[in-house]
Amino acid sequence: MVFRQAKWDEPIIFELSRYRKQGLIVDDEFKEYSEDALKEIPNDYLRTQDDLNMPSLSEVEIIRHFTRLSQMAYGIDVGPVPLGSCTMKYNPKICEELASDRRVTDIHPYQDEETVQGLLEVIYLLQKWLAELTGADICTIQPPAGASGEFVGALMIKKYHMDRGEEQRTEMIIPDSAHGSNPASAVMAGFKVVRVPATPEGDTDINAIKAVVSDKTAGIMLTNPSTLGLFESKILEIADIIHNAGGLLYYDGANLNAILGLVRPCDMGFDVVHLNLHKTFAAPHGGGGPGAGAICAKGELKNYIPVPLVDYDGRRYYLKYDIPRSIGRITWFYGNIVPAVKSFIYLASLGPLVREVAEISVLNTNYFMKKVTKLPGIDLIYGRDRWRKHEVVLSFEKLHKETGVTAEDVAKALLDRGFHAPTIYFPLIVPEAHMVELTESETKENIDSLVNAYAEIVELAYKDPEKLKGSPRNTSISRLNNIVANALKTVTPSFKFISKVRSIIKTDKT
Amino acid sequence: MIKMPHPWIPNSVPSVKNEMLRELGVTDVSELFSDVPKELILREPPKVGLGKPLTEYEVRRFFEGIISKNKVLQNPPPFIGGGVCYHYVPAAVKAVITRSEFYTAYTPYQAEIAQGLLQAIFEYQSLMAELYGVDVVNASMYNGSTAAAEAVRMAVRVKRNRRKVLVSKTVHPEIREVIKTWSFGSGLEVVEVEYDRKTGRTDINDLQAKLDDEVAAAFIQYVNFFGVLETDLKDVVELTHKYGALAVVYSNPIVLGVLKSPGELGADIIVGDAQPLGLGLNYGGPSAGILGTKFDRELLRQLPGRLIGATATEDYRELGFTMILQTREQHIRRERATSNITTNSNLEALAAAVYLSLLGAEGIKKIGEAILGRTNYALKKLSNINNLRVPVFDGSIHFMEFPMKVEGRDVEDVHKELISRHIHIGPLLRRFRDYAELRDCSLVCFTEAHTRSDIDLLVSALEEVLR
Numbered sequence: 001m002v003f004r005q006a007k008w009d010e011p012i013i014f015e016l017s018r019y020r021k022q023g024l025i026v027d028d029e030f031k032e033y034s035e036d037a038l039k040e041i042p043n044d045y046l047r048t049q050d051d052l053n054m055p056s057l058s059e060v061e062i063i064r065h066f067t068r069l070s071q072m073a074y075g076i077d078v079g080p081v082p083l084g085s086c087t088m089k090y091n092p093k094i095c096e097e098l099a100s101d102r103r104v105t106d107i108h109p110y111q112d113e114e115t116v117q118g119l120l121e122v123i124y125l126l127q128k129w130l131a132e133l134t135g136a137d138i139c140t141i142q143p144p145a146g147a148s149g150e151f152v153g154a155l156m157i158k159k160y161h162m163d164r165g166e167e168q169r170t171e172m173i174i175p176d177s178a179h180g181s182n183p184a185s186a187v188m189a190g191f192k193v194v195r196v197p198a199t200p201e202g203d204t205d206i207n208a209i210k211a212v213v214s215d216k217t218a219g220i221m222l223t224n225p226s227t228l229g230l231f232e233s234k235i236l237e238i239a240d241i242i243h244n245a246g247g248l249l250y251y252d253g254a255n256l257n258a259i260l261g262l263v264r265p266c267d268m269g270f271d272v273v274h275l276n277l278h279k280t281f282a283a284p285h286g287g288g289g290p291g292a293g294a295i296c297a298k299g300e301l302k303n304y305i306p307v308p309l310v311d312y313d314g315r316r317y318y319l320k321y322d323i324p325r326s327i328g329r330i331t332w333f334y335g336n337i338v339p340a341v342k343s344f345i346y347l348a349s350l351g352p353l354v355r356e357v358a359e360i361s362v363l364n365t366n367y368f369m370k371k372v373t374k375l376p377g378i379d380l381i382y383g384r385d386r387w388r389k390h391e392v393v394l395s396f397e398k399l400h401k402e403t404g405v406t407a408e409d410v411a412k413a414l415l416d417r418g419f420h421a422p423t424i425y426f427p428l429i430v431p432e433a434h435m436v437e438l439t440e441s442e443t444k445e446n447i448d449s450l451v452n453a454y455a456e457i458v459e460l461a462y463k464d465p466e467k468l469k470g471s472p473r474n475t476s477i478s479r480l481n482n483i484v485a486n487a488l489k490t491v492t493p494s495f496k497f498i499s500k501v502r503s504i505i506k507t508d509k510t
Numbered sequence: 511m512i513k514m515p516h517p518w519i520p521n522s523v524p525s526v527k528n529e530m531l532r533e534l535g536v537t538d539v540s541e542l543f544s545d546v547p548k549e550l551i552l553r554e555p556p557k558v559g560l561g562k563p564l565t566e567y568e569v570r571r572f573f574e575g576i577i578s579k580n581k582v583l584q585n586p587p588p589f590i591g592g593g594v595c596y597h598y599v600p601a602a603v604k605a606v607i608t609r610s611e612f613y614t615a616y617t618p619y620q621a622e623i624a625q626g627l628l629q630a631i632f633e634y635q636s637l638m639a640e641l642y643g644v645d646v647v648n649a650s651m652y653n654g655s656t657a658a659a660e661a662v663r664m665a666v667r668v669k670r671n672r673r674k675v676l677v678s679k680t681v682h683p684e685i686r687e688v689i690k691t692w693s694f695g696s697g698l699e700v701v702e703v704e705y706d707r708k709t710g711r712t713d714i715n716d717l718q719a720k721l722d723d724e725v726a727a728a729f730i731q732y733v734n735f736f737g738v739l740e741t742d743l744k745d746v747v748e749l750t751h752k753y754g755a756l757a758v759v760y761s762n763p764i765v766l767g768v769l770k771s772p773g774e775l776g777a778d779i780i781v782g783d784a785q786p787l788g789l790g791l792n793y794g795g796p797s798a799g800i801l802g803t804k805f806d807r808e809l810l811r812q813l814p815g816r817l818i819g820a821t822a823t824e825d826y827r828e829l830g831f832t833m834i835l836q837t838r839e840q841h842i843r844r845e846r847a848t849s850n851i852t853t854n855s856n857l858e859a860l861a862a863a864v865y866l867s868l869l870g871a872e873g874i875k876k877i878g879e880a881i882l883g884r885t886n887y888a889l890k891k892l893s894n895i896n897n898l899r900v901p902v903f904d905g906s907i908h909f910m911e912f913p914m915k916v917e918g919r920d921v922e923d924v925h926k927e928l929i930s931r932h933i934h935i936g937p938l939l940r941r942f943r944d945y946a947e948l949r950d951c952s953l954v955c956f957t958e959a960h961t962r963s964d965i966d967l968l969v970s971a972l973e974e975v976l977r
Contacts, residue, residue, distance in 0.1 A: 333794025
């Protein structure tokens with residue numbers, strides 16, 4: 001595929017213009033009142049104009065600046081973004097349009113409940129549908145993102161044990177293949193992380209779990225399917241081991257897309273489940289956020305969910321604060337409502353077809369795996385003869401040994417061919433990894449061309465590896481220097497330090 | 511019922527699906543799930559939506575039927591405060607954040623194909639650092655409340671052996687609740703500092719009494735939850751530093767064109783919420799949390815969240831942008847990370863960057879003055895109404911918000927009567943458990959989006975209701 005990304009030599013916004021202009025008119029109708037008020041403010045607390053370095057631009061300059069920047073960005077509307085565990089599916093436009101309705105965006109969180117019955121009903125129905133899809137008793141969309149959902153789940157487990165007088169339960173079991181946010185969330189909730197490895201077949205090692213459970217075990221945090229894209233087939237046995245030891249099971253919903261509407265986490269024995277509405281339920285990722293999370297609980301743990309909960313008393317929808325064992329508030333207000341509305345529209349549109357989402361995403365993964373593993377230099381490492389679910393992890397270890405070309409080089413060469421690269425070097429247990437997730441959105445044609453791109457790159461690796469080291473060439477910039485980016489002497493986290501980097505850029509004269 | 515294929519699932523076309531299955535040597539998709547225990551597979555499709563797929567026009571009608579039960583307050587816009595207020599969202603902001611190259615992108619892990627996104631967030635960080643008077647602001651947290659909780663945790667990491675945090679009771683009650691929830695698992699002690707009932711400002715004597723060498727940080731809101739300017743902030747910072755603790759200051763960005771920045775006043779960590787900067791109300795979320803600090807090795811090392819920096823290309827010929835200092839973050843550091851945050855509020859940060867660019871240095875000052883002028887106008891007008899006590903706090907400066915006390919009648923009744931006239935004040939302070947002394951009060955908020963006739967309408971409605 002021919003791909004040339006736009007390349008604008010676009011100045012940093014502070015350097016865009018030498019003249020003072022205005023981008024937005026602000027009235028001065030109340031000038032006499034503001035002047036009076038300003039006199040009351042002690043000088044120590046008044047800002048002097050000259051200490052504020054901000055651009056002064058007209059509206060047209062600002063729009064052009066950011067439009068040019070957008071042309072140097074790449075989203076799912078531009079092409080495939082096969083990032084593993086990120087579930088970069090298409091964001092249907094009807095979801096975007098309806099969620100931008102003023103009756104969603106212009107609603108104040110402290111408006112009387114009577115004036116927001118529509119929005120509360122949307123949230124209530126969404127929570128109900130999510131409970132149906134997870135097999136939980138209750139769901140709430142309070143967590144503003146996935147990681148905060150993990151943190152909520154870990155805190156619920158923490159408080160559950162504390163309330164039972166079992167404060168000694170300080171250990172959270174987490175597989176080596178887990179997302180980094182799992183151990184980070186567990187530690188934030190005050191747990192010690194106990195790691196368990198994977199077997200060569202790619203399952204969590206049951207014997208290792210048996211060896212570490214004790215009366216110190218608070219629980220286990222698992223994804224199923226795992227980050228290797230494999231279904232943990234002994235999940236029911238794992239659930240028994242943890243429950244018998246007095247622990248609880250936490251489900252990381254990052255990989256739910258593979259089993260949506262087919263298998264329910266709580267049926268597998270999970271007690272608390274977090275979901276990413278911006279992954280499985282089609283809310284866009286926004287270039288890094290905002291997302292939206294959900295937390296679902298079954299059994300005793302349902303009494304521990306954060307407040308407030310959107311509930312229905314048979315007559316009206318309301319915010320329920322009376323949850324005596326609740327862990328408390330995880331965020332102000334009620335969570336990220338706008339992405340939640342998008343997920344609501346997505347589920348309302350598909351209804352029972354969510355099952356097709358799971359089946360086609362799994363079909364896409366296996367079709368891709370079958371074709372791509374025919375290429376030289378690519379291996380699977382774990383569970384070579386097993387079907388994958390939502391994603392597959394390729395290892396370029398062999399290619400690296402034979403040609404010197406790394407997983408990163410391959411990723412950069414994919415960029416040159418118009419594809420966003422997959423997640424690389426993750427999970428950590430797979431050397432030279434590419435973690436590929438296609439979701440149900442990618443067409444067979446696109447998958448075939450992705451395989452072709454890999455074929456071309458691998459062939460080049462064996463023929464002329466140096467050529468790959470120069471990738472990417474077709475993106476708006478070539479490879480960046482990470483040492484300069486991170487060294488204390490040159491690190492430039494904001495514009496005021498820009499001369500640190502500028503001074504080392506070679507101009508044609510030097 | 512709609513037949514396959516669904517437009518969002520292109521390979522559900524039977525001929526395509528069959529060809530792919532053939533490639534795999536299976537006849538049915540269910541074979542790909544053969545490793546899932548049979549008893550776990552649902553026999554029936556799940557009961558979500560309306561039990562059948564909907565066409566686009568059906569889903570639009572369905573949504574309209576529900577959302578029409580919401581009431582948008584337009585004439586006048588709501589006078590509700592309490593952390594977020596109604597502000598105007600410029601069309602140019604919406605135009606930029608609906609560019610789908612931006613909103614459908616992932617976190618910029620592949621820097622070379624995401625330069626535009628990275629540069630925009632670098633600009634957000636830089637603009638925000640200017641506004642708050644600090645050196646570094648991260649790429650955003652979820653919102654002001656979680657930024658506050660993260661700031662507290664950051665302070666405790668910096669002050670390794672100190673496990674106590676002082677939080678003023680003039681800080682938004684929901685922010686204080688969030689700090690407590692985020693702290694209880696790791697065993698931090700959150701101690702609240704009283705406020706002066708007469709002035710509505712943090713009680714500096716109580717703060718001094720509670721400061722000791724166990725305290726990692728003091729957390730104060732400037733302008734505070736009551737809309738009161740904390741005019742002792744300089745002393746608070748000085749006192750906090752004297753005890754070897756860090757000063758964490760929460761501010762609304764919209765007032766900082768007029769007020770001296772918290773950084774300049776000595777704050778070690780600044781926090782805030784970007785909602786007023788063109789983000790909309792969104793029923794409280796999403797928003798973007800602002801978190802920043804000075805260029806200090808130890809503070810930087812403990813800074814949570816993503817950070818974008820400028821760098822050179824490998825051949826040193828061009829300037830570019832990339833994620834920096836990632837060894838602080840969960841995907842590298844796992845259980846030793848500074849935070850678990852992954853997804854943040856990137857698009858909302860972008861909106862704030864566009865908004866600040868539109869205003870510029872002069873505009874941000876003007877909008878602060880426009881808000882201050884309206885606050886003062888409303889304060890004067892409302893202070894003449896019988897059975898209404900305004901201001902509640904004496905000798906303090908109010909910015910954007912203030913409480914008003916209803917006398918002789920229940921504030922809730924007054925509130926309801928106003929709603930019947932399409933006027934919405936709030937929140938009533940009885941909503942929050944710990945302001946018993948203010949249970950007859952409601953907050954009101956005035957922004958650039960309120961006209962003189964909007965405010966006059968509120969004044970005359972209150973005159974009538976309280977007559």
